[in-house]
Amino acid sequence: MPESPSHAERFARLTALLAEWQPLWRPMPFQHRRPPWAEAHPDLVDSLRSLDDAECARLQADPFTASPLAERLPVAELAALVELPELPGEGPCLSAQWAEHMGGRKWQQVAAFVPRMAALPRASLLEWCAGKGHLSRTLSRHLDREVTGLEWQAALCHDGQALAERQGARVQLVRQDVLAPDAARWLTADTQVAALHACGDLHGRLIELAAEQGSAVTLAPCCYHRTAWAHYRPFSRRGRELAVAHGLSLSREDLAMAVQETVTAPRHVRRHRERANAWRLGFDALQRQVRGRDAYLPVPSLAYGRMPESFAGFCRWAAERKRLALPAGIDWRAFEQEGQRRQAEVTRLELVRHLFRRPLEVWLVLDRQRRLEEAGFRVELGTFCARELTPRNLLLRASRG
Ligand SMILES: C[S@@+](CC[C@H](N)C(=O)[O-])C[C@H]1O[C@@H](n2cnc3c(N)ncnc32)[C@H](O)[C@@H]1O
Known part of the structure; x- marks a missing residue:
């Protein structure tokens, strides 16, 4: 069996592959009548179009196994580069009773996270972006130690504090904007921070403060695109060097692909x-004809349950939002069918992006891992639970000295 690559090798190869294939994974098939890469890769378009529904669904769920695209895209190498070990946990199993007041899935995530925290005996424990403090409560009960949770929303702090008191957990939930300058006061060299699914800039701030202060961190990052920056700025020096050397530049929309x-x-x-997607694509065909412009027109999203009853109703709603006057005598059935045809095609073409989703996510986490390593931390990276429990199942465990 070939040896698994080091994190440094993974980071370098993933940068090269993401950069090389960016013309294929970046365009969103939804927005193009023909993907911009179709002319250069006609065989790839043909093999995607020829997939039946079952095969398409299988590849959506698992893009790396027995892929018919392996002849044309670097499927095997990407699969090897995203294969990360499960981080070992320690300590006794958690009591199932502690699941009370948490959703089933959240409990399972917390129960997988806590034993992998590798709590340092003398550290003061802090949860970053704690919500109602489900993780804080469980940590506190598991280790029989005090935990402070920082959370921005007063209502969550209030409800979470009541839960902690009811359960006798030694938890203090503190209202704190972690992006504010005074958030720095919570981190010292003796702090150990836990963050489960802290979004983009929220975990970015944690990494920067921990790197400055030397606080230990156990972090499962999430929503990389939730950031104030329109363009990604690598955290690590190495990330910046690699991105420049290979010409990899990521927009906020690109980051959204990772999740x-x-x-x-x-x-x-x-x-x-x-x-809903088929109707949007049907409207797209209609608006291109009505406007006489072969260009995508973004239409706002509609909350679940707000969708009009019929395709014509949806098109009238969308046209009104875009201040587009619809002519009389539209052949609604023809446009609806065109939307369904496009939907089947887009689903197949999207498989190219599926293939690069996890590689992009692993690249983003490797950049965070490298940032902490450059700041003198020893960093472990692996998974903390199965992807079925949460696709955001990568964990960074870092401490200095
Ligand atoms: C995705 S939730 C994760 C909550 C919790 N860690 C969990 O896994 O259940 C992110 C949390 O961050 C909080 N948050 C958002 N912006 C924040 C900020 N600037 N400072 C502190 N907390 C913030 C939100 O209110 C929310 O509770």
Whole structure:
């Protein structure tokens, strides 16, 4: 069995592959009648179009296994580069009773996170962006130690504090904007910080403060695109060097790709989403004809349950939002069918982006890992739970000395 690559090798190869293939993974098939890369890769378009629905669904769920695209895209190498070990946990199993007041999935995530925290005996424990402090409470009960949780929303602090008191957990939830300058006071060389699913800039701030102060960190990052920067600025020196050397430049939309998964939503929600997408694509065909411009026109999203009853109703709503006057005598059925045809095609073309999602996410986490390493930390990177429990299942465990 070949040896698994070091993090430094992974980071370098992933930068090269993401940069080399960016003309294919960056364009969103939804926005183009023909993907911009179609002319250069006609065989790839043909093999994607020829996939049946079952094969397409299988590749959406698992883009790296038995992929018919392996002849044309670096499937095997990407698969090897994103293969990370499961980080070992320690300590006894958590009491199932502690799941009370948490959603089932959240409890399972917390139960997988806590034993992997590798709590330092004398550190003061801090949760970053704690919500109602589910993780803080569990940590406190598991280790029988005090935990402070920082959370921005007063209502969450209030509800979470009440839960902690009811359960006798030694937790203080403190209202704190972690992006504010005074958030720095919570981190010292003796602090150990836990952050489960802290979004973009929120975990970015944690990494920078921990690097400055030397605080230990256990972090499962999330939502890399939730950032004030329109263009990604690598955290690490090495990340900046590699990005420049290979010409990899990431926009906020590119970062969003790393977390767009076909999650296992209930069947009726999936059906609803498919119909909504087909209608949007049908409207796209209509607006291109009405405006006489072969260009995508973004239409705002509609909350679940607000979708008009019919395709014509949806198009009238969308046209009104875009101040577009629709002519009389539109052949609604023809445009609706065109939307369904495009939907099937877009789903297949999207498989190219699927293939690069996890590699992009792993690259972003390697950049964070490298930043901490450059600041003198010893950093472990691996998974803390199965992807079915949460696709954001990567964990960084870092401490200095
Ligand atoms: C994705 S949730 C994660 C919550 C919790 N860690 C969990 O896994 O259940 C992110 C949390 O960050 C909080 N948050 C957002 N912006 C914040 C800020 N600037 N300072 C502190 N907390 C913030 C939100 O209110 C929310 O509770």
